[in-house]
Amino acid sequence: MEVIPAIDLLDGACVRLRQGDYNQVTRFSDDPVAMACLWQHQGAQRLHLVDLDGARHGRPSNDAAIKAIAAAVHIPVQLGGGVRSQERAKELLSCGLDRVILGTVALENPQLVHQLASAHPGRIAVGIDARNGLVATRGWLEQSPMEATKLAASLEGSDVVAIISTDITSDGTMSGPNLEALQAMACASTIPVIASGGVASLADLKTLGQLRPALAGVIIGRALYDGGIRLPAALEGQY
Numbered sequence: 001m002e003v004i005p006a007i008d009l010l011d012g013a014c015v016r017l018r019q020g021d022y023n024q025v026t027r028f029s030d031d032p033v034a035m036a037c038l039w040q041h042q043g044a045q046r047l048h049l050v051d052l053d054g055a056r057h058g059r060p061s062n063d064a065a066i067k068a069i070a071a072a073v074h075i076p077v078q079l080g081g082g083v084r085s086q087e088r089a090k091e092l093l094s095c096g097l098d099r100v101i102l103g104t105v106a107l108e109n110p111q112l113v114h115q116l117a118s119a120h121p122g123r124i125a126v127g128i129d130a131r132n133g134l135v136a137t138r139g140w141l142e143q144s145p146m147e148a149t150k151l152a153a154s155l156e157g158s159d160v161v162a163i164i165s166t167d168i169t170s171d172g173t174m175s176g177p178n179l180e181a182l183q184a185m186a187c188a189s190t191i192p193v194i195a196s197g198g199v200a201s202l203a204d205l206k207t208l209g210q211l212r213p214a215l216a217g218v219i220i221g222r223a224l225y226d227g228g229i230r231l232p233a234a235l236e237g238q239y
Contacts, residue, residue, distance in 0.1 A: 001205075001208065001209050001212055001215060001216065001217055001218060002045065002046060002194070002216060002217030002218070003044075003205070003217070003218055003220060003231070003234045003235055004044070004045075004046045004047065004048045004194070004217055004218065004219045004220070005039040005044050005047060005048065005219075005220060005221075005224055005231060006047075006048045006049075006050065006196075006219050006220060006221035006224075007032050007035055007036060007039075007047060007048070007049050007050070007069070008049075008050045008052055008221065009032060009049065009050065009051050009052060009053070009062040009065055009066070009081075010022075010025065010052040010053060010062075011053065011061075011062075012030075012032070012062060012064070012065050013027050013028075013029065013030050013032065014027075014028050014029040014030075014031075014032040014035050015027050015028060015052070016028065016221050016222045016225060017052070019168055019169060019170075022052070022056065026222075026225075028225045032065045032068075032069060033065065033068045033069050033072050036069040036072060036073050036077075037072055037073060039224075039231060040073045040074070040075055042231040042232050042235075043231060043232055043235045044075060044231060044235070045075055045076075046075055046076045046077070046078065046098075046217075047069070047073065047075060047076075047077045047078070048078055048080075048164075048196075048219045049066060049069065049077060049078065049079040049080070049081075050079070050080050050081045051066065051079065051080070051081030051082050052081060053081075053082070054081040054082025054083070055080070055081035055082050055103070055104075055138070056082075056138065056141065057082065058082050058084055058104075058138070059082060060082060060088070066079060066092075066095075066097075067095050067096070070095060070096030070097055071096060076098035076099070077096070077097050077098055077099075078097065078098055078099035078100070078101055078125060079092060079097050079099070079100055079101060080100070080101030080102075080103055080125075080127045080164065081101075081103070083100050083101065083102055083103070083105070084102075084104055084105045084108075084109075085105075085112075086112060086115070086116060089102070089116050089120075089124070093120060093123055098123065099122075099123050099124065099125050099161065099162075100123065100124060100125070101125045101126065101127045101164055102116070102124065102125070102126050102127065103126070103127040103128075103129060103137065104137040104138050106126045106127075106128070106151065106155070107135055107137055107144060107146060107151060108137070110154060113126060113155070113158065113160065114158050114159075117158050117159035117160045117161075118158075118159050121159050121161075122159075122161050123161065124159070124160055124161060125160060125161050125162040125163065125164055125194075126155060126160050126162075126163050126164070127163075127164040127166065128148050128151055128152055128163055128164070128165055128166070128185070129166040129168055130148035130165070130166070130167060130168065130181065131143060131168040131169060132169070133147055133148055133149075133181065133184075134146065134147060134148065135147070135148050135151055136168055148165070148181070148184075148185065148188075149184050149185060149187075149188040150188075152165075152185055152188035152189045152191070153188045153189050155189055155191055156189045156190065156191070158191075160191055161191075161192075162191065162192045162193070162194050162216060162217075163185065163189070163191050163192070163193050163194070164193075164194045164196055164219065165181070165182060165185045165193050165194065165195055165196065166196040166197045167181050167182075167196075167197040167198060168197070170197045170198030174198070174200035174222060174223060174226070174228060175198050175200065176198050176199070176200060176204055177195055177197060177198040177199055177204055177207070177208060177218075178197065178198060179207065179208075179211075182195050182208070182211060182215065183211065186211060186214035186215060187214075192214070192215075192216035192217075193214060193215050193216060194215075194216055194217040194218065194219060195208055195211075195215055195217070195218045195219065196218070196219040196221075199218060199219075199220050199223055199229070200222075200223050200228050200229070201223070201228060201229060202229060202233060202234065202237060205218060205229075205234055205237060206237070209237075220234065
């Protein structure tokens with residue numbers, strides 16, 4: 001199970017939100033490139049970036065940091081947040097990113113997701129962010145009536161490489177992952193699922209490991225920054 005450090009970008013800084021609330025921001029570093037290099041040095045095999053400004057406003061705001069990170073590290077980097085057009089996806093894929101993650105557009109324009117995934121095999125993932133089982137969009141500021149599992153099922157047969165499943169109520173809370181929701185997502189389609197939200201300890205990683213092979217990876221944010229999990233220890237574990 002791939003362990004992936006997260007770097008969330010807001011106004012060019014590395015931050016974490018609590019439950020996606022832009023009014024509950026913890027600022028961890030003003031140098032996200034240095035943070036990316038640190039995680040690489042500690043053994044990370046992939047990085048997960050989120051453009052929080054892009055997710056909220058639908059336009060890029062952290063491209064300088066994103067491109068600098070992609071140029072500074074030699075491991076694959078994936079990015080989500082505000083990628084809502086073919087042009088934006090192509091721009092990001094051409095600047096050194098390994099994958100782009102489509103979120104809001106997966107609900108609002110599913111045909112575009114299928115087109116991009118077909119045109120860029122292995123490089124398009126979909127982020128499904130859910131609150132109480134229902135998909136949230138536009139930086140988690142808008143709530144839809146669509147069930148997360150139904151959105152996942154609708155991607156079956158596409159060339160989407162992975163689904164990043166985020167439980168908003170546990171994200172940034174260090175309360176543990178929502179196992180029930182993850183199991184439901186893993187059963188909704190055959191596309192590999194990457195878990196995000198709530199992971200606080202090595203014990204959580206061990207529990208998530210029981211969901212393999214449907215669960216392909218886990219994204220860790222606050223637990224790494226607060227020291228609840230040391231990345232080398234997480235990478236050494238057999239989950």
